Amino acid sequence: MDLTLRVWRQPGPTVPGRFVDYPAQDISADASFLEMLDVVNERLSARGEEPIAFSHDCREGICGSCAMMIDGVAHGPVRGAATCQVHMRVFADGSTITVEPWRSAAFPVIKDLVTERSALDRIIQAGGFITAPTGGARDANEILVAKDAAEAAMDAAACIGCGACVAACPNGSASLFTAAKIAHLGALPQGQPERSRRVLRMVAQMDEERFGHCTLFGECQEACPKLISIDVIARMNRDFLRACTSPPASAW
Amino acid sequence: MLTLQSRVPPGPLEDKWERHKFDMRLVNPANKRKYTVIVVGTGLAGASAAATLSELGYRVVCITYHDSPRRAHSIAAQGGINAAKNYQNDGDSIFRLFYDTIKGGDFRAREANVYRLAQVSVNIIDQCVAQGVPFAREYGGLLANRSFGGAQVSRTFYARGQTGQQLLLGAYQALERQIGRGAVEIHPHTEMLDLVVIDGRARGIVTRHLLTGQVQSHVGDAVVLATGGYGNVFFLSTNARNSNATAIWRAYKRGAAFANPCFTQIHPTCIPVSGDYQSKLTLMSESLRNDGRVWVPRQGGDARPPNEIPDAERDYYLERKYPSFGNLAPRDIASRAAKQVCDEGRGVGPTGLGVYLDFRDAIERLGTRVIAERYGNLFEMYQRITDEDPYRVPMRIYPAVHYTMGGLWVDYNLMSTIPGLHVIGEANFSDHGANRLGASALMQGLADGYFILPYTMGDYLASARPPAVDATAPEFRCAEAEVADRTRRLLAIRGTRTIDSFHRELGAIMWDKCGMARTDGGLREALAAVTALRAEFWRDVMVPGAGEGLNQALEKAGRVADFLELAALICRDALTRTESCGCHFREESQTADGEALRDDERFSYVSAWEYAGPDAPAHLNAEPLDFETVHPSQRSYK
Numbered sequence: 040m041d042l043t044l045r046v047w048r049q050p051g052p053t054v055p056g057r058f059v060d061y062p063a064q065d066i067s068a069d070a071s072f073l074e075m076l077d078v079v080n081e082r083l084s085a086r087g088e089e090p091i092a093f094s095h096d097c098r099e100g101i102c103g104s105c106a107m108m109i110d111g112v113a114h115g116p117v118r119g120a121a122t123c124q125v126h127m128r129v130f131a132d133g134s135t136i137t138v139e140p141w142r143s144a145a146f147p148v149i150k151d152l153v154t155e156r157s158a159l160d161r162i163i164q165a166g167g168f169i170t171a172p173t174g175g176a177r178d179a180n181e182i183l184v185a186k187d188a189a190e191a192a193m194d195a196a197a198c199i200g201c202g203a204c205v206a207a208c209p210n211g212s213a214s215l216f217t218a219a220k221i222a223h224l225g226a227l228p229q230g231q232p233e234r235s236r237r238v239l240r241m242v243a244q245m246d247e248e249r250f251g252h253c254t255l256f257g258e259c260q261e262a263c264p265k266l267i268s269i270d271v272i273a274r275m276n277r278d279f280l281r282a283c284t285s286p287p288a289s290a291w
Numbered sequence: 292m293l294t295l296q297s298r299v300p301p302g303p304l305e306d307k308w309e310r311h312k313f314d315m316r317l318v319n320p321a322n323k324r325k326y327t328v329i330v331v332g333t334g335l336a337g338a339s340a341a342a343t344l345s346e347l348g349y350r351v352v353c354i355t356y357h358d359s360p361r362r363a364h365s366i367a368a369q370g371g372i373n374a375a376k377n378y379q380n381d382g383d384s385i386f387r388l389f390y391d392t393i394k395g396g397d398f399r400a401r402e403a404n405v406y407r408l409a410q411v412s413v414n415i416i417d418q419c420v421a422q423g424v425p426f427a428r429e430y431g432g433l434l435a436n437r438s439f440g441g442a443q444v445s446r447t448f449y450a451r452g453q454t455g456q457q458l459l460l461g462a463y464q465a466l467e468r469q470i471g472r473g474a475v476e477i478h479p480h481t482e483m484l485d486l487v488v489i490d491g492r493a494r495g496i497v498t499r500h501l502l503t504g505q506v507q508s509h510v511g512d513a514v515v516l517a518t519g520g521y522g523n524v525f526f527l528s529t530n531a532r533n534s535n536a537t538a539i540w541r542a543y544k545r546g547a548a549f550a551n552p553c554f555t556q557i558h559p560t561c562i563p564v565s566g567d568y569q570s571k572l573t574l575m576s577e578s579l580r581n582d583g584r585v586w587v588p589r590q591g592g593d594a595r596p597p598n599e600i601p602d603a604e605r606d607y608y609l610e611r612k613y614p615s616f617g618n619l620a621p622r623d624i625a626s627r628a629a630k631q632v633c634d635e636g637r638g639v640g641p642t643g644l645g646v647y648l649d650f651r652d653a654i655e656r657l658g659t660r661v662i663a664e665r666y667g668n669l670f671e672m673y674q675r676i677t678d679e680d681p682y683r684v685p686m687r688i689y690p691a692v693h694y695t696m697g698g699l700w701v702d703y704n705l706m707s708t709i710p711g712l713h714v715i716g717e718a719n720f721s722d723h724g725a726n727r728l729g730a731s732a733l734m735q736g737l738a739d740g741y742f743i744l745p746y747t748m749g750d751y752l753a754s755a756r757p758p759a760v761d762a763t764a765p766e767f768r769c770a771e772a773e774v775a776d777r778t779r780r781l782l783a784i785r786g787t788r789t790i791d792s793f794h795r796e797l798g799a800i801m802w803d804k805c806g807m808a809r810t811d812g813g814l815r816e817a818l819a820a821v822t823a824l825r826a827e828f829w830r831d832v833m834v835p836g837a838g839e840g841l842n843q844a845l846e847k848a849g850r851v852a853d854f855l856e857l858a859a860l861i862c863r864d865a866l867t868r869t870e871s872c873g874c875h876f877r878e879e880s881q882t883a884d885g886e887a888l889r890d891d892e893r894f895s896y897v898s899a900w901e902y903a904g905p906d907a908p909a910h911l912n913a914e915p916l917d918f919e920t921v922h923p924s925q926r927s928y929k
Contacts, residue, residue, distance in 0.1 A: 050840075051840060066568075067565070067568055068678075069565050069566065069678065070566065070568045071676075073570065074569065075568075077568065077570055077791070078568050081791055081792075083835075084789045084790070084791075084833060084835050084844060085789050085833065087785070087833060088835060089836045089842075090844055092841055092843055095532060096357070096362055096364070096531040096532055097364060097366065097532075098532060098570060098571050098573075099573055101366050101367050101453065101456055102366050102367065102531060103361070103362060103366075104362050117675075124675060126675070126676070126678070128678055149841060150841045153841065155358070156358060157358065157359065157479065160359050160361075160467060160470075163464060163467045164467045164468070164470055164471030165471060167467065168422070168423075168464035168465060168467060168468045169421070169422050169423045169464070170468065171421035171422045171423075172343075172346040172465075173339075173342070173343040173346060173418055173465075173741045174343075174418075175421075176414070176417035176418045176420065177417065178417055179376070179416045179417045179419075179420040179434055180376075180378060180433050182421075183431070183433065184425075184428050185428070185430075185432050186428045186430050186432070189425050189426070189427065189428040192423070193450060193457075196425050196450075196457060197453065197456075199366075199456075223423070223425065224423050227423050227425065229420070229421060229422070229423050230423055
């Protein structure tokens with residue numbers, strides 16, 4: 040395949056960026072999108088030019104590193120797939136493909152297609168856990184978890200923390216990410232003692248990180264490589280309201 | 292010459308760990324906060340260790356080259372985690388898990404370590420459930436199990452096909468909790484580039500910040516490496532692209548012995564290479580071999596589509612060679628057999644490096660619906676990558692590098708030959724011998740991090756009482772200068788060949804001559820080729836960009852430079868071990884019918900290589916393996 044890439048190049052966080060066109064010729068239709076970028080980068084390197092910086096690691100859709108807007112769509116045209124799981128055969132030969140980093144106030148560009156996503160870690164730090172220090176756990180089978188509760192928890196826990204939900208949201212909200220963790224832990228009996236405290240603290244942190252508010256556009260669930268449903272946001276909102284109306288004395 | 296003291300406690304196998312826990316010295320709670328432990332790597336082993344040490348009260352500095360601890364490659368583990376819970380009442384026990392692991396490792400692991408692993412396996416599941424890991428459940432709410440990797444009991448716990456992800460997120464959340472409390476100092480985007488040893492003890496590391504290029508020292512009372520395996524020496528593997536050997540390799544060059552480097556596991560069922568652009572290989576669960584039949588055409592060069600080749604002209608070679616195990620032959624056997632038929636020119640697919648895994652008969656017998664229930668998600672993953680429908684056309688598979696059993700040598704306390712340097716998870720060599728069983732990597736990573744290191748670390752600190760040092764010590768200054776100098780040298784070469792072209796060539800050499808089958812002649816050729824390639828790398832590599840700011844090419848260049856050195860050590864280890872065992876198949880050492888032939892008389896030991904300087908060959912030390920409980924036997928699958 041012969042393609043043209045229109046790629047966002049930005050040397051550093053404080054330097055303005057711009058689109059640069061690169062020919063991507065003789066690309067195998069069986070290559071993944073990242074492998075196509077590897078080929079382009081190796082050709083740039085051979086000429087002594089700086090390759091396009093992009094985040095990537097596992098290349099099987101689970102680590103959440105890769106993160107690109109491809110023709111304006113987070114992770115590109117394949118539903119339920121991260122950028123690394125998109126293969127070139129889905130593009131038409133001869134097409135021009137626009138590649139940009141995530142765009143969000145909370146995800147500043149570091150270089151080219153690489154953004155800083157540590158805001159998501161700080162939301163987890165605020166309360167995305169069950170307090171269970173190593174060593175004190177009782178026998179695992181003493182905690183019964185109904186099968187459907189375990190399945191619901193797993194559906195939400197599948198989140199890979201890539202930030203596509205934020206990038207896709209017109210408001211730049213991290214609600215799907217935050218709510219997925221709240222739904223995962225809230226579905227389990229182990230997660231109940233901290234349920235109110237968790238939602239209050241995580242939502243407060245989300246606001247502090249300059250993520251926008253959720254107005255239920257639903258773009259996030261379309262962009263999510265794990266197809267996490269916005270049902271989890273309803274769950275978060277319910278937990279939040281409940282926690283606000285009857286705050287446990289110990290929460291603050 | 293090193294003295295390798297395994298420090299295995301005396302007494303009966305079952306009591307060693309309990310007794311050792313009592314014998315170890317403790318650090319007073321008020322004193323714990325005076326000690327700083329540096330943990331490098333945030334996969335299962337690193338994250339669980341950092342969180343637990345911090346919960347105990349130590350000051351923890353945690354280093355990762357990722358943007359977030361959650362990206363570590365443990366996240367990609369699919370199948371499950373073993374534990375000797377015997378919840379299924381099918382006769383499992385700590386002893387059985389211990390025995391299976393020792394035997395699976397072809398009798399090249401330390402009994403005491405493996406027994407302890409089996410013991411703490413049960414605690415891991417309790418801990419993970421308490422954290423909210425959403426393991427699969429039965430309708431009554433109890434935990435579900437499945438069998439795995441040919442085990443005769445169902446002892447594997449799982450969370451769909453994302454067990455590694457869920458276990459890592461559990462450890463990551465525990466770690467983030469400690470970070471949020473200010474109890475762990477986390478350094479993302481930070482790569483360890485050297486270990487600092489002062490007065491014979493590991494006292495810190497030197498790192499490069501990947502976004503600014505800043506070279507920095509981190510001082511501690513002990514250092515823990517949890518930096519994973521080195522499968523990417525082979526260029527193509529199932530490892531993540533950034534997984535590398537740099538941390539353990541720099542530690543090796545500072546005096547830590549490297550154990551069994553040639554024990555590299557090759558997994559039989561991966562999607563084959565499809566072209567030069569290929570960047571990594573994707574594993575397809577081994578469970579597919581329960582219903583799929585493996586074959587190649589009888590005649591080499593048979594270009595007909597597979598469905599047009601009649602049965603009489605197919606060679607179901609696993610069924611032919613191993614009638615009793617057939618398509619379920621163990622990983623090492625199945626991998627070698629696939630290589631053999633491809634070497635004969637009978638491989639399939641565009642590259643000729645592939646074999647068919649055919650579901651035609653299973654679909655005829657069971658129907659498409661049953662096959663879809665069992666393997667639907669795997670078939671979909673396969674189709675997404677290859678654009679071929681495995682319900683209609685046989686899958687193509689080929690073996691790929693997957694895991695490294697070798698790693699830095701550690702004693703029973705998980706401490707390397709450098710006092711104060713501890714090594715956990717895949718980065719050490721400790722528990723899997725010459726072959727790892729399925730669902731055991733997650734178990735080992737979490738055993739080390741949650742339940743073993745936090746105890747042994749206290750013993751080390753209480754006994755050693757490391758004196759105060761700071762980053763102005765000449766050893767730190769010197770290491771910083773060396774790191775900066777190396778970066779400058781890499782950038783100054785400005786040669787004509789890309790970094791990937793060297794890495795790819797290195798991978799091809801290692802795969803051909805030090806992969807699934809090894810010979811004396813081949814290994815010598817590989818050694819010579821790797822040495823020449825290394826010289827060419829330092830003469831002619833092109834590393835674009837600058838040392839300040841994000842430069843992914845520079846990161847890669849440093850890692851490939853280390854792979855080039857490590858590759859030579861792997862070849863030398865493979866050369867000296869003239870027996871076949873587990874993953875390590877020396878063609879000179881096989882039975883009359885072509886099976887691996889172990890030589891317990893001469894090779895019942897751990898090889899521990901000691902760095903002897905840039906121009907001298909590494910020195911081989913041997914830790915003899917004594918089997919007091921299990922008697923080594925010959926494996927047979929005919």
